Amino acid sequence: MSLDAPQAPRILIIDGQNTLYRAFFALPPLRSADGTPTNAALGFVNMLGKLAREERPDQIVVVFDARGPTFRHERFAEYKAGREAQPEDLSSQIPLARELIEAYRIPILEIPGYEADDVIATLVARAAPDAQILIVSTDRDLMQLVSSRVTLLDGIRDRRFGPAEVEERYGVPPERVLDLRALVGDTSDNIPGVKGIGEKGAAKLIAEWGDLDNLLAHVSEVTPLRARTALEAGVESARISRELATLRLDAPVGDDFERFARREPDRARLRELFVRLGFTRLIATLDEVPAPARAEPGTTGDLFADAATGASGESEVGAPSAPEPLPPVAEPEPLDVAVVADGASLAAIARRLPECPDLPLTLFCAAEGCVDAHPLGLALALDPSHAAYLAFDAQGLAPADAAEALRGALEAPGKLGWIAEDTKRVQGVWAEHGLDLAPPAFDVGLAAGLLDATGARDLSTLAARYLGRRIGSYEDLAGRGAKARAPETLSREELARFTALRARAVGQLAAPLLQALERDGLMRLYTEVELPLTRVLSRMERAGVRVDEERLQSLSREYETELARTLHEIYALAGCEFLVSSPKQLQDVLFEKLKLPAVRKTKTGYSTDESVLEQLATQHELPAKILAYRRLAKLKNTYVDALPPLVNRHTGRLHPTFHQLGAATGRLSSANPNVQNIPIRSEEGVRIREAFVPAEGALLLSADYSQVELRILAHYSGDASLIEAFRAGEDIHRRTAAEVWGVTPSEVSAEQRARAKAVNFGIIYGLSSFGLANQLGIATAEAQETIDTYFARYRGVRRFIDETIAAAQIDGFVSTYLGRRRQLPDLRSRNRTLRQAAERMAVNTVIQGTAADLIKAAMLSIDRALESAGLATRMILQVHDELVFDVPSSEVPVVTRLVQQRMEEVLPLGVPLAVEIGVGRHWREAHPV
Numbered sequence: 001m002s003l004d005a006p007q008a009p010r011i012l013i014i015d016g017q018n019t020l021y022r023a024f025f026a027l028p029p030l031r032s033a034d035g036t037p038t039n040a041a042l043g044f045v046n047m048l049g050k051l052a053r054e055e056r057p058d059q060i061v062v063v064f065d066a067r068g069p070t071f072r073h074e075r076f077a078e079y080k081a082g083r084e085a086q087p088e089d090l091s092s093q094i095p096l097a098r099e100l101i102e103a104y105r106i107p108i109l110e111i112p113g114y115e116a117d118d119v120i121a122t123l124v125a126r127a128a129p130d131a132q133i134l135i136v137s138t139d140r141d142l143m144q145l146v147s148s149r150v151t152l153l154d155g156i157r158d159r160r161f162g163p164a165e166v167e168e169r170y171g172v173p174p175e176r177v178l179d180l181r182a183l184v185g186d187t188s189d190n191i192p193g194v195k196g197i198g199e200k201g202a203a204k205l206i207a208e209w210g211d212l213d214n215l216l217a218h219v220s221e222v223t224p225l226r227a228r229t230a231l232e233a234g235v236e237s238a239r240i241s242r243e244l245a246t247l248r249l250d251a252p253v254g255d256d257f258e259r260f261a262r263r264e265p266d267r268a269r270l271r272e273l274f275v276r277l278g279f280t281r282l283i284a285t286l287d288e289v290p291a292p293a294r295a296e297p298g299t300t301g302d303l304f305a306d307a308a309t310g311a312s313g314e315s316e317v318g319a320p321s322a323p324e325p326l327p328p329v330a331e332p333e334p335l336d337v338a339v340v341a342d343g344a345s346l347a348a349i350a351r352r353l354p355e356c357p358d359l360p361l362t363l364f365c366a367a368e369g370c371v372d373a374h375p376l377g378l379a380l381a382l383d384p385s386h387a388a389y390l391a392f393d394a395q396g397l398a399p400a401d402a403a404e405a406l407r408g409a410l411e412a413p414g415k416l417g418w419i420a421e422d423t424k425r426v427q428g429v430w431a432e433h434g435l436d437l438a439p440p441a442f443d444v445g446l447a448a449g450l451l452d453a454t455g456a457r458d459l460s461t462l463a464a465r466y467l468g469r470r471i472g473s474y475e476d477l478a479g480r481g482a483k484a485r486a487p488e489t490l491s492r493e494e495l496a497r498f499t500a501l502r503a504r505a506v507g508q509l510a511a512p513l514l515q516a517l518e519r520d521g522l523m524r525l526y527t528e529v530e531l532p533l534t535r536v537l538s539r540m541e542r543a544g545v546r547v548d549e550e551r552l553q554s555l556s557r558e559y560e561t562e563l564a565r566t567l568h569e570i571y572a573l574a575g576c577e578f579l580v581s582s583p584k585q586l587q588d589v590l591f592e593k594l595k596l597p598a599v600r601k602t603k604t605g606y607s608t609d610e611s612v613l614e615q616l617a618t619q620h621e622l623p624a625k626i627l628a629y630r631r632l633a634k635l636k637n638t639y640v641d642a643l644p645p646l647v648n649r650h651t652g653r654l655h656p657t658f659h660q661l662g663a664a665t666g667r668l669s670s671a672n673p674n675v676q677n678i679p680i681r682s683e684e685g686v687r688i689r690e691a692f693v694p695a696e697g698a699l700l701l702s703a704d705y706s707q708v709e710l711r712i713l714a715h716y717s718g719d720a721s722l723i724e725a726f727r728a729g730e731d732i733h734r735r736t737a738a739e740v741w742g743v744t745p746s747e748v749s750a751e752q753r754a755r756a757k758a759v760n761f762g763i764i765y766g767l768s769s770f771g772l773a774n775q776l777g778i779a780t781a782e783a784q785e786t787i788d789t790y791f792a793r794y795r796g797v798r799r800f801i802d803e804t805i806a807a808a809q810i811d812g813f814v815s816t817y818l819g820r821r822r823q824l825p826d827l828r829s830r831n832r833t834l835r836q837a838a839e840r841m842a843v844n845t846v847i848q849g850t851a852a853d854l855i856k857a858a859m860l861s862i863d864r865a866l867e868s869a870g871l872a873t874r875m876i877l878q879v880h881d882e883l884v885f886d887v888p889s890s891e892v893p894v895v896t897r898l899v900q901q902r903m904e905e906v907l908p909l910g911v912p913l914a915v916e917i918g919v920g921r922h923w924r925e926a927h928p929v
Helices: 016-026 039-055 071-075 094-103 116-126 140-145 163-170 174-184 199-209 212-217 225-245 267-277 280-287 343-355 399-410 423-432 444-451 459-467 474-478 492-519 523-543 549-574 583-593 610-616 621-640 683-691 708-717 720-727 732-741 750-764 769-776 780-793 795-811 832-868 889-904
Strands: 010-015 059-063 132-136 150-154 159-161 336-340 358-365 375-383 386-391 417-420 545-547 657-659 669-671 698-705 813-815 821-823 874-879 882-888 915-920
Touching: 010 016, 010 039, 010 116, 016 039, 016 094, 016 116, 039 094, 039 132, 039 280, 059 116, 094 267, 116 132, 116 140, 140 150, 140 174, 159 163, 163 174, 174 199, 174 212, 174 225, 199 212, 212 225, 267 280, 267 459, 280 459, 336 343, 336 492, 343 375, 343 386, 343 399, 358 423, 358 492, 375 492, 386 492, 417 444, 417 492, 423 523, 444 459, 444 492, 444 523, 459 492, 474 492, 492 523, 523 657, 523 832, 523 874, 545 549, 545 882, 549 621, 549 683, 583 621, 610 621, 621 683, 698 832, 698 889, 708 720, 708 750, 708 795, 708 832, 720 732, 720 795, 732 750, 732 780, 750 769, 750 780, 750 832, 769 780, 780 795, 795 813, 795 832, 813 832, 821 832, 832 874, 832 882, 832 889, 882 889, 889 915
Parallel strands: 010 059, 010 132, 132 150, 336 386, 358 417
Antiparallel strands: 150 159, 358 375, 375 386, 657 669, 698 882, 698 915, 813 821, 874 882
């Protein structure tokens, strides 16, 4: 063969509908900021990139099914009858996928009257005889096309089918797959086949008789009898089935395969799509130089270089952080990074800072909390093309020296506006080194969180959305999982480049995010609440809370004894010893040995979760003991034994990290430890609070909003009965019980009050009659009657719920008292389950989000008042609607009055706010349940 002879073309044919379907179910639900489902489109692009990179095809084409019937519907009226409707979120992504394919400049074939399989079969028949063809699909009908030059690929499982693999899978070679399909049929397409003939039996019959025609010509000779009987009854059905499964080779696809030649994608269009859809990991691939189609495997510079993982191998996660993205900016200028590691260089940088109109910065630390943060470096973006990196490694600067040198530039109010991605952390870390920072000019993380309460707000995502490019994440720098490098092992040069690029991005993000805040009416909430709150939370994290470790150790021993006693009782009730933590062994005991009724089946047997055990507890004592054992073991492992290792050995205190926008409603969350989840509904759980104690010579003060969510409901609903009850200081649950059951408040029983309480709070969370019935142990019909009666009595509440949902369906979001927003795209979904969940979220977000507004505004007001009065009291914890203070004994009277006044007067509602104050030697005593 001549050295100049052309190589055989490599053709990639993608079954578009099939591949999108597989991608949709392979990836978890993902949405862009405007609520558009994106998981199928993302999976498709990931697969496309992987195939293009690894297969290096010369020609690519994507084939879709055309709308309308085909000859198969005319031949067999029941063809594809009864097929389930395609999921709504998948259907909506087909046009999106087509946009992406067109942006990649890959031809799409869609021919009326022909299914995609027929078009693919025709392409195979018309291709050059020496072409090597790879078909991406899991459609079994396409197995009949497999040959020495045609391979079928399951792109999700990365499994290939050549002739040998087809025969191994089906028991017949590819050329006999059609005969097999005629006998077996296809339930998904409603191809009947021969009733009573399975896949293995069909393969044996084809192997014995050679092909379908010979088999049907000798039906009377077939053994065993059961197969012969089935074939005699199904001869015509087999012939029709073969006709339906036969792929046509006459689709008008043309002979010009050069139009499928791999082309340079439309990078500008792809960038626009990736930014809009939040495919942040793919944006980096757009800036790479394309490789020739025939490049050797493993070469770099291809646009399709790992589209599945981006430049770094990190999977695409999350949705972008704000709706209506702004236009991408131009490509960034080269960035010169000056490493500052000595006093002279530091002084020179400090002199230059006052000339900067603002100062974007990024602080890199080796640990999470501010007390243990151990800063390794600080990057300052001096202008778009210059940055300084202050190195705090062993051969570099001391953080305290840097703080002193920067004090004049950063500490004085108004002298220099600094911009950060995590203000609270920067403030806390620098305060540990003696630098009390004035509030920043801007915080990009807070802004992004307000613009989209549920979306990703990491800097890489924000840069992709607002700047049209991707910057590296920490995982890109250090790696992931067990192989990730520790922060301290990263080189100075690596950290300098990484943090400097982030600092510059922080500065460039400020303007578009500020514009978006103004557009959405969020500036008041941002400037008056969230931004100043960073300093309050920073102080709380540094202050921490003292714990009595001896008390925790004592509790641990008590719980260990109780667990051993309960375990002994469990064995006695079961009549044997078994591993209580093993679902399989517990299933055997409950359902095999004790013959208790199985409530719900799972993939691994019958469920033994909490709800099932609660139902079974009414029939046998063992499930109740199992529940008691589980709950106590969780308390011991999650809290009693887990808290002491978190105590800082230098301060002797716990220092929780508070996440300012940790919930979609705007409520705070916390970690290390999660103080929000310390249980209070059981005696064993509430005893954990006894270990939270004040500083020496001080007491703990707890201030808790009373029934704040119901008061907010009264405010929004304007319901006269609710408002009257709160203004009169009545017991709202007793009042509700009286209204619902038509009795006087004095006649309300304890059971009726408990039911009314469940209904009152259940209304806020969209509790259904089924949920209320389970909670109260009553019939569903009775629960529904209770809910109906409630709404009949409190018509304002019904009106508020209906109007909130209706407005949200129009706007696509709900707002709180201070304008906090939450996007709820599923309100417009045709999927009833998703839509109803979004409706519940809409009502709940207005109530809980306003409660978040209240507590945050109260924290700011109290902090200012404490500072203004020169008091030593410290705010140390925030848990839902409760604030906890470490108060010197002498300050208790004045702080009690101050806190109560500030919390009750923080925002004007249509009903009075009430605050319960308690003081004690530990948290439980200060806030008795």
